[in-house]
Amino acid sequence: MQRKERHALFWGLGQLSVMAGGLVWFKAGHALSLQWQLYLCAFFLSGGMVGYWAGTQFFIGRLKKRQARWLVPGIFIASGMFYFLWWFNNNWLVPGSATALGLLMLWIGARLISVHDRYRLLGLTLMLRGGFNLLSAASLGPEMYGVWFVGTSVLKVASMLGLIYAVQDEIQQRYARTIDSLSHGFLIRDRRGHIHVANERCAKLLGFHTAQELIGLHSSDLLPGLTHEMVDRYFERFSAVDVQYPITDTAVLNLRNGNQLPVELLGSPYIERGQLYCLVQLLDISERKKKDDLLYQAARVDPVTGLFNRHALSARLTQEIAKAASKGRECAVLFIDLDKFKRVNDSFGHAAGDELLRTAAGRMQHLLRPDDVLARFGGDEFIVVLPDLARGSAGWMAADCANDILAAMASGFEVSYHALRVTASIGIACYPQHGDDSDTLIRSADIAMYEAKKAGRGEQRTFHDAMNAFAKDGLVIDGALRGAIEANEFYLVYQPITNAHTGQLTKVEALLRWNSSLLGPVSPDRFIPVAEDSGMIIALGTWVLEQACRQVGAWKKGVLDDVTISINVSARQLADPQFVTLVSQALIHNGLSPHQLELELTERVLIDDTANVQAVLGRLRALGVGISLDDFGTGYSSLSYLTQFHLNTLKIDRAFVMDIEHSERSNSLVHAIIAMGHSLGLQLVAEGVETGGQAAILEKMGCHYLQGYHIAKPVPPEDLLRFASHLSGAVRTG
Structure with missing residues (x-):
């Protein structure tokens, strides 16, 4: 044969x-x-x-x-x-x-x-x-x-x-x-568990000198915790119906030298002289286990900080919620976002950003209890879980922890030999008040964190139901915004800005309006923040720039021939590398002089990225475009920006103008702002002028321009043209 x-x-x-x-x-x-x-x-x-x-x-x-x-x-x-x-x-x-x-x-x-x-x-x-x-x-x-x-x-x-x-x-x-040439350990054992055959590789794996030393030993001598009853039950698996061979198990063997060896066991039946035996291959899976551990590490541990990542955090938070539910306890989630972290990466590189993340993580870890959990959720976001809290204590304990973290961040950082000040915004959500699962708690804390950012950064906020309603409204608006430009749902209205002394209409402010096919009319204070967060503000701002300049071009050779158009610009637009080019192209395509365009910035825009804003504003000034600071007086450091950014115009916030007739304090503040503006050679625009008395006081103080309902409400372009014609005739008659 x-x-x-x-x-x-x-x-x-x-x-x-x-x-x-x-x-x-x-x-x-x-x-x-x-x-x-x-x-x-x-x-x-x-x-x-x-x-x-x-x-x-x-x-x-x-x-x-x-x-x-x-x-x-x-x-x-x-x-x-x-x-x-x-x-x-x-x-x-x-x-x-x-x-x-x-x-x-x-x-x-x-x-x-x-x-x-x-x-x-x-x-x-x-x-x-x-x-x-x-x-x-x-x-x-x-x-x-x-x-x-x-x-x-x-x-x-x-x-x-x-x-x-x-x-x-x-x-x-x-x-x-043949069996000795196998790269894996190999042995044959009988029904009772005694070893009859073994190869040299098996002996070496198990720490024996020769395969002969294994012959006659019982399987329980090799596997920790294995009893004779377990050996018998193992053989019963071979007689089961529809069993797939080989039967695969993993185990950790105790070696004679005291070490432990992770192995994979592949068992198959073998009949000799009518007796059932088991062929077992032993595969050393030490390297595989190391790789599995590395994969496990990569799947659960953030490589920059060494903390849990978001997947590990979600699993851990789910466990802590289950424990709290079974014991009648509470737990809290703090969602922490480092403010203006992007500026560090952009200015000093990602290596410096990673160093800052590690330093910030170290400071936070130092403040936490041994059982508290700190994880990097992604980017510049961290999450702290405070587990096993007594009933009624989650809220105030989370608030105390948040205050400690804010204080730790406020002390500043030294990164790449540069002293940096990086604040944090923190949102808090508690179990069971704000959610009964990990996703809901994290989402609630995230929503609260955004509220803290809106409050001015470096703040903490605790979630409440009104925030959730606002967030849901934001999601609806976000969905409706997509495709709204292509559907021609946006339009501009124009509010006149007149000379305080002559009454002439020399400026207009373009204001964006949205009539959604899904939601109906949506006010700017609802959709502008959503567009900012989603990044759609860039496309929206580009549309406003083009439409406003096109409209001014259409007014050429008429009563509004030399009018200056004022439009609002966001921080994201200034950060767009193409923004200055878009401004230049809009002026050229519509035949406008650069002085006919004025860009309005809020103090928040100036704060976000000082170095980049200064560079962009310098290029815009070189074009001849005017720069205006909107809502002056409501920020924290307005005076310093007047010298840093070489502005052309200050717009005095309506909050000061509305009480100018009845409040000596408001009157004095407005007078001081106008005097300061004169000393710096700035043009001054008073917003929110609603009465003749306010207009008269502002003119007497030396304010250059007036804007508000006393002059005119925002109107469509054709109505503005009629208003300008009427105003021009009245001025000539006067």
Whole structure:
């Protein structure tokens, strides 16, 4: 069946041939002539000797193709030689045959012994057969053929046992070499758990010197915590229906040196002599486990700060909520956003930004209790979880923690040899008041954090339901905003700004309005913040710039020929690298002089990115475009901006103008602002002028321009044109 075992075929044919020769000589005399007897005996003896020789050469792997080609011719040549020898004297047939076979057996035995130790027993038995044949040829007469037959039979049985041993040993060695060549550990254990076979790799994995040391050990000696009952149950899995093999398990083995080895066990059934055994491969998964740990680390740990990332945080917060629910306790979530962090990355690079994040994380970690959780949620956002809080304490404990964090951030940072001041805005949400799952709590804290930012940054706010309603409204507006420009849902109205002394209309402010097909009219204070947050303010601001300049161009060669148009600009627009180019193109395409465009900025815009704002405003001033500071007096550091940014116009906030007739304090403040503006050479515009008395006081104080309902409400362009014509006629008449 197997090419490797064909030696048995040659030896079998040789043995049959020798037996056939004996039968011909001793039993076929009455049926054959002497001549045919001699020839057939010679032929069968030659065939037997050639079979033995070829089988031996094949057995030791030395039979060459050129030798195999001479086997059949060799039989006929040898049979011819024996035939002529015995023709002269047929008494030589029996001793001659015995001698020839004896010499061949001696050669075969010596040959086998010289090749490999495992063939030694077979070689010795064959040499004994050879020696017995020679002895028989020299001393045994016909009357002793029975003795010769018995002796030969015994030696044949011995040689057969030697052959079986040699073949079995070869198969065993082949089997052992095969399992030893495996890169994985391998063992065979019985139903009771005792090890019967193991390879050297298995021994090395388990800390043994040789595989033989494992033989006879019980599986529980290798696996910690494994009992005999567990071993029995393992075998029951092999008898289950529809089991998929191999059965895969993982375990940690206790080694003899005290170390532990993570392995994967692949078990398959094996039946031998009617008994069920288990073949087990042991795969060292140390490297795989290291990679798994690294992947686990990457999936759960932020690489910059070493804190939990958002996925790990969500899982941990879910656990803490479950614990709090089972114990009747509370927990709190603080959503922390570092204000103006983008400026650090833009100015000093991401390496400096990462250093700042690590420093900020270290400060926050120092303030927390051992069981509190700090995670980096993404970008410049962190989340703190305060778990296991007593009922009624979550709110004030979270507020105290937030105050501590704000104080820690306020002390400033040193990054890349630069002293930086980075504040934080913090939103707070508590379980169970503001949500009963991790996503809801984080979302609520996020909403509260944005409220803290709107309050001026560096603040904390606790979530309440009104915030949620506002956030939902923002989502609805955000969805409706997308595509609103293409649907022509926006339009501009224009509010006149007149000269306080002459009453002439020299400026107009373009104001954006939105009539949504989904929501109806939406006020600017609702949709502008949403557009800011979503980034759509850039596209919206570009549309306003183009439409306002186009309208001024349409007013050319009329009563509004030289009017200046004022439009509001956001921080995101100034940060857009294409903004100055867009302004320049809008002026050129509509034939406007640069002095006919004035850009209004709020103090918040100036705060956000001072270095970049100064650079952009410098390029705009080089174009000849005017720069106006809107809502002056309501910020924190307005006076310093007057010298930093070289503004053209100040717009006095309506909050001061509305009480100018009745409040001495407001009157004094407005007077001081106007006096300061004059000293700096700035144009002054008073917003929110609603009465003639306010207009008269402002004119007397030296305010240059008036804007408000006393002059006119914001109107469509055609109404403004009529208003300007009427005003121009009134001024000429006056």
